[in-house]
Amino acid sequence: MKDTQALKDFLQTPKKIIITTHANPDADALGSSLGLHHFLIRLGHEVNTIVPSSYPDFLEWMPGNPLVINYEKSKEAAEKLILEADLLFCLDFSGFGRIKEMREIAEKASAKIALVDHHLNPEIKPDFNFWNDHSAATAELIYDLIVDFSGKEAIDKGIAECLYAGIMTDTGSFKHPSTTSKIHRMVAELIDLGADVNKVSRLIYDTNSLQRLRFLGHALAEKLKVDENARIAYFVIEEDDFKDFRLKQGDTEGLVNYALSIKGIVVAAIIIQGENEIKLSFRSIGDFAVNKFAEEYFNGGGHKNASGGISKLTLKETEKKFIELIEKDILKTRIK
Numbered sequence: 088m089k090d091t092q093a094l095k096d097f098l099q100t101p102k103k104i105i106i107t108t109h110a111n112p113d114a115d116a117l118g119s120s121l122g123l124h125h126f127l128i129r130l131g132h133e134v135n136t137i138v139p140s141s142y143p144d145f146l147e148w149m150p151g152n153p154l155v156i157n158y159e160k161s162k163e164a165a166e167k168l169i170l171e172a173d174l175l176f177c178l179d180f181s182g183f184g185r186i187k188e189m190r191e192i193a194e195k196a197s198a199k200i201a202l203v204d205h206h207l208n209p210e211i212k213p214d215f216n217f218w219n220d221h222s223a224a225t226a227e228l229i230y231d232l233i234v235d236f237s238g239k240e241a242i243d244k245g246i247a248e249c250l251y252a253g254i255m256t257d258t259g260s261f262k263h264p265s266t267t268s269k270i271h272r273m274v275a276e277l278i279d280l281g282a283d284v285n286k287v288s289r290l291i292y293d294t295n296s297l298q299r300l301r302f303l304g305h306a307l308a309e310k311l312k313v314d315e316n317a318r319i320a321y322f323v324i325e326e327d328d329f330k331d332f333r334l335k336q337g338d339t340e341g342l343v344n345y346a347l348s349i350k351g352i353v354v355a356a357i358i359i360q361g362e363n364e365i366k367l368s369f370r371s372i373g374d375f376a377v378n379k380f381a382e383e384y385f386n387g388g389g390h391k392n393a394s395g396g397i398s399k400l401t402l403k404e405t406e407k408k409f410i411e412l413i414e415k416d417i418l419k420t421r422i423k
Contacts, residue, residue: 226249230273299334318417321359
């Protein structure tokens with residue numbers, strides 16, 4: 088409440104505001120950003136949302152999507168806006184390393200910083216702090232911020248649908264342990280405020296291309312590796328898979344959850360070969376903290392049961408490292 092009032096005081100006069108989020112934005116990152124964008128515009132501020140990189144096309148339905156500036160495609164214009172800004176909102180990330188190539192200009196900017204995030208161990212030192220690692224999604228924090236500022240009536244249908252998308256996806260469609268009674272009450276309010284939850288769910292989950300469905304079948308039949316003794320399951324996706332199935336960004340989203348859904352599995356992963364690095368995504372059930380695993384071994388982090396990391400090793404070396412370390416850590420957890 089203290090920082091809400093301080094931010095409210097700061098925004099008494101029109102300001103130039105930049106909203107940004109992590110590279111490869113997901114539904115929570117983009118939904119939170121656009122929900123906040125619409126709210127701040129209505130308060131009379133000059134607002135620009137700048138993302139470090141592109142995002143899946145199944146998120147392009149969100150109100151305000153045409154206003155989003157992709158830093159990779161409009162670097163010069165984006166940097167000018169950041170340097171002229173009075174306030175920089177950092178949404179759904181807590182370390183400037185997560186915004187990749189934008190990091191240098193963001194750290195150079197003279198703008199005050201507002202942090203709205205729910206990930207562990209924040210590195211950013213903000214002027215206005217709305218960080219809470221107990222929140223299920225950054226969209227939950229944006230909802231609270233808007234309501235604290237102006238009441239529920241400030242949330243229109245567009246904002247409600249953006250925030251619902253973030254909450255729905257970051258709770259795993261309300262399956263994750265982070266799904267509290269508060270979340271359900273909040274979602275009920277968003278529905279009352281106009282969110283068409285059937286539409287949002289369909290646009291995010293039920294707009295598959297034929298190629299993606301064929302890839303899912305291929306991945307489940309040919310790429311899934313299971314160690315029932317170690318209770319792990321994972322996929323290794325190669326560059327050739329992207330070429331063979333003409334995959335687009337976002338087409339591997341959710342694949343790791345199929346591995347985690349196998350009876351008896353406690354840790355699942357997907358290892359994806361990129362041009363310059365290997366990306367890893369981890370999921371777990373119960374007490375095994377994949378965020379600590381990702382942070383210690385793969386320069387990553389995230390939430391206890393959902394995290395990610397990167398590797399500069401070859402694909403085979405990365406897979407070998409993952410298997411050796413995860414088996415050792417799972418054994419260690421059992422011993423404890």
